[in-house]
Amino acid sequence: MTSSPTSVDQQRRLLTAIPGPRSQELHARKEAAVSSGVGVGLPAYVERAGGGILVDVDGNHLIDFGSGIAVTTVGNAAPAVVEGVARQAADFTHTCFMVSPYEEYVAVCEELAELTPGEASTKRSALFNSGAEAVENAVKVARTFTGRSAVVAFDHAYHGRTNLTMALTAKSMPYKHGFGPFANEVYRAPMAYPLRWPGSPERCAEESFQAFVDMLHAQVGETSCAAVVIEPIQGEGGFIVPPEGWLRMVADYCTEHGILLIADEIQTGFCRTGDWFACDREGVVPDLITTAKGIAGGLPLAAVTGRAEVMDSVHSGGLGGTYGGNPVACAAALGAIRTMKEQDLCGRAREVEALFLPRLEALRSKYDVVADIRGRGAMLAIELTAGAGDLTPNPTATAAINKHCHSQGLVTLTCGTFGNVFRFLPPLSSPDHLLSEGLDLIDEAFAAVLG
Structure with a gap:
């Protein structure tokens, strides 16, 4: 695969220890000026980036396996994104779409109608700034349309850091601890988590779906439930992939009872x-879908897209925000989407999966702490446990391996309710040789920590 054009040399290069002296100076300034509530995973301060490489202020070239948490899917400073941003910024940077509208907002909504699941002519969108805003507004739309108030989310879910989305999010530390009370009328169902399902993994789909139905019926009542909010593959909770068929069962149940499915x-x-959207895998068409992160190549943009009659049920002025659908962010999104289409990045994600999986399977065969390999496309993860059939989470080994990767110039991320999951989210512009070298560094980190 040929990566997107970039001025950044696609080679790992370490000139100093990580973090280097200039990064350490900047981190000291950060400690003096930035709230300690804003944590930093790897304090190597970035100066430039492109393709699969981050260049820090000390000149180190780091391999990026995180994409800014799945944001720079098309690569950092992708040419079509940069060109669109520069052109739009020169024209105008802001008017507020609700005051003086502009074509770029409309064009993004047209792309969302084309690309998201379902017939394009039956959908409408509204644009926001962040994923949390999108989820919160999707719930507002669902409550308006149904006239109901209750919302169901799942164990291990992550939906954001606003008050309502913290209520939907499952994990307390660091996302919810000390920040309550939270929005009410939010209920939680067990997630279809095959590795940790208390019964047989083969029965996880059926049993977890029945547990969801039983909880909703007993604790909420079908006629009181406005929406079920689900990540088709859970993110922060550990890249948990429900068994095939489970999402379809949940979607059909929601349709039967007039409950909106928010994906x-x-x-x-x-x-x-490996698909435009994870719901595409099973042909599930959600009533509402929330998007952000990879939509705009690194600029803040988010959206709620859904059936026209659902989205249009909200009174005029009920959706929006000062910066929602900012014209520069919209121009970035149009450039990013064009790049995805022209370079067939869905196909590229499947190539990344094919490259990663044999290497991750080799790790599992060598280290019994690797209890699970899961994910799809370029959204993959491994879960570490005590080993030898003991599923006790192993956050200690996970943190040590992560730290070793960082020291060798590989930007890795951990996640999971128990802090014991590595997630791999490389930019889809990363050339194969960088991905392979990153996997070599992971092999070395496992050997250094586990022997």
Whole structure:
């Protein structure tokens, strides 16, 4: 695969220890000026980036396996994104679409109608700034359309950091701890998590779906439920992939009872899983879909897209925001989407999966702490446990391996409710040789930590 044009040399190069002296100076300034509530995983301060490489202020070239948490899917500073941003910024940077509208907002909504699941002519969109805003507004739309108030989310879910989305999010530390009370009328169902399902993994889909139905019926009541919010593949919770057929059962149940299905595709969307959207895998058409992250090549943009009669049920002025659908961010999105189409980044994500999986399977065969390999496309993960059939989470080994990767110039991310999952989210512009070298570094990190 030929990567997108970039001025950044696609080679790992370490000139100093990580972090280097200039990064350490900047981190000292950060500690003095930035709230300590804003954490930093790897304090190597970035100066330039492109393709699969981040260049820090000390001149180190780091391999990027995180994409800014699935944001720079088309690569950092992708040419079509840069060109669109520069052109739009020169024309105008802001008017507020609700005051003086512009074509770029409309064009993004037209692309969303074409690309998201379902017939294009039956959908409408509204644009926002962040994934959390999108989820919160999707719930507003669902409550308006149904006249109901209750919302169901799942164990291990992550939906954002606003008050309502914290209520939907499952994990307490660091996302919810000390920040309550949270929005009410939010209920939680068990997630179809095959590795940790208490019964047989082969029965996970059927049993977890029945547990979801039983909970909703007993604790909420079908006629009180406005929406079920689900990540088709969970993100922060550990890249949990429900068994085939489970999402379809949930969707059909919602349709039967007049409950709206909100698919949170903020991390899974825009080619990341090998399809435009993860729902495409099973042909599920959600009533509402939320997107952000990879939509705009690094600029802040998010959307809610859904059936016209659902989206149009909200009174005029009920959706929006000062910066929602900013023209520069919209121009970036149009450039990113064009890149995805022209370079067939869905196909590229499947190539990344084919490159990664044999290497991850080799790790599992060598280290019994690797309990699970899961994900799709360029959204993959491994879960570490105590080993030898013991599923006790192993966050200690996970953190140590992650730290070793960082020291060798590989930007890796961990996740999971128990802090014991590595997630791999490389830019789809990364050339194969960088991906292979990154996997070599992971092999070395496992050997260094586990022997």
